[in-house]
Amino acid sequence: MSNTSKNTTPPLLIVDGLTVDYGTKGVSLRAIHDVSFELRAGEAVALVGESGSGKTTTAMAIAGLLSPNARVAGGEVRYRGSPLPIDDDAAMRPHRWSETSVVFQGAMNALNPVHRIVNQIAEPCVLHGMSRAEAMARARELLELVGIPADRGAAYPHQLSGGMRQRVMIAMALACRPSIVIGDEPTTALDVINQAQVLKLLVDLRTKFNLALILITHDLSVVAESCDRVMIMYSGRIVEDGSVADIFAEPKHPYTRLLMDSIPNPAEGKRMLRPIPGDPPTLMKRPLGCAFHPRCPSAMAICATEAPHLNAYGKGRVACHLHNSLAPADKVSVNA
């Protein structure tokens, strides 16, 4: 599966020039800027980036879960051809969970501590039209599906291990048979064994139900095991987009390259963690031009003045002047 036009089925989801600001008391901060991509049914895409890169804002916008202080400043999200009212909390309600669900970090506090897990799984089914009895039967079926005996459904979250809680979260995400599942760092709080098992479960279920998966992560090893495509985000923009194979074999953007290099790989004699020098820019103070240029080893004069467009390059897309044969069009700084 790829993002190219060879695929004839229309995309399930189109994000087109999405720009989101967070406003607090007159100050407006741009969280994501001109984010565009397509997602096909059954496709697994990873959104990778540091904290503050905009990956969570992007995913939450798709799920219709922007916080009340967020404002869609431009662009739109189209689902099955029609625009989603992502900045209208009430209008998004029918879409939530039944079309797009989220696997939160269940190992932490994403499950309500005072309700039995089976009731928490059944809750969205009832909300989206099932009878109480049907919903409970569905919840028990889902528990079995993620490898938890149905009679454990009477347990409360604190009675389960972190790995099991994450399985419950996955079962819950599948409750209303959504087309898109967003994984919000679903394996982050787990130990390595549980990480592998939960990830395998997610990948298996995705294949079984032909789910489109958007995986938010900063762990590149998770990406390699579970996704078809990866989008790298930096300071509110997508800087590179391509198939997992291509990006792992030959990262184009200097940031992606440094990200790959920062993973310790004992097989290649890289035993030390190699951090990227400098700090990611804050939302308050973004550099002019390419936001990465102050940390970029290949920065040129143009990088400090003009932000590169995300242009098609090879089979994927990259936003970098090094790989830009087209004329730079965007001379506006991000915070303009």
Added chain:
Amino acid sequence: MSRRIGAIFLRAMMTLLMVATLNFILFRVIPGDPASLLLGGARISVTAEQIEAQRQSWGLDRPLFPDQVVDYLSATVHGDFGYSFKFRGRHVADLILERLPATIALVGLAQFIAILCGVMLGVYAGWRRGGGIDHVATGASLALYSTPSFWLGMLLVVIFSTALGWLPGYGASSPGATIGFVAWLLDYLRHLALPVFAVALGLIGQYVVVARAAMSDVVTEDYMVTARAKGLTNGQMLMRHAFRNAMLPVVTLVSLNLGYVVAGAITVEAVFAWPGIGGLTVEALNARDYPVLQGVFLLLGVSIVIANLIADLAYGLLDPRVKQ
């Protein structure tokens, strides 16, 4: 589960025993000889023989431990709290029971009103944090919380009794006979109104502050994001996911306060000349009526222990994590 309840009860019993023992010791270490106090203190001259006879008749010549302690504890268990110094020959238990209904009416009603208004207001303020109601409720609550209730009481008397003349400012009934239960009840409630509000206003502030803090914590929890993502409406999120979690700290406060229902509101009862336990305590203090004070202290201790017991049990029902 049942083991937890057993442990809770055992702990409560141990606490009660300690309360009773401390209560005994407290009044033995206070300076002054009860026998000479009984005979009129230093005001009149009595012979050493008379004092000795008094000591013998009250058993004060026997050793404190074990004789007097055991006597005290066994009498207490049997409901015998001794005789009042001030109200000669009257049982302490009778005096307390006489005053208890007035106090329960005053503090119980005040608690009921305060819990209802305070919790609702606090929950709403925490839910809509930063909104208009939140600002008003939080500001007013802090002001009420930090105002002494007797001062509020005097203010209420000045406004509603002295200036406006709407409600009586003291006592529990109007002078002169009132005929019939309904007339008596209406008169009683009119007398109750101002003291109830004096107590309730301060408590409302307390409940608003605690409920708001608890709710603001819950609102930022991850499971509230999950609830929203599932497609719940704001009302459903509040009622199904937020409320129960936010009630945990409130339950603690409610049950601790309920312990004080029987102890009365000493200062407010004094301001309004309300014939409750608080008033009795003040009278007993003035007359150095140790047996009555001892009885009141014991009552307070017991009711707080029972309130804590209820809080422990309620916690188990509200929060499944507590059961383990």
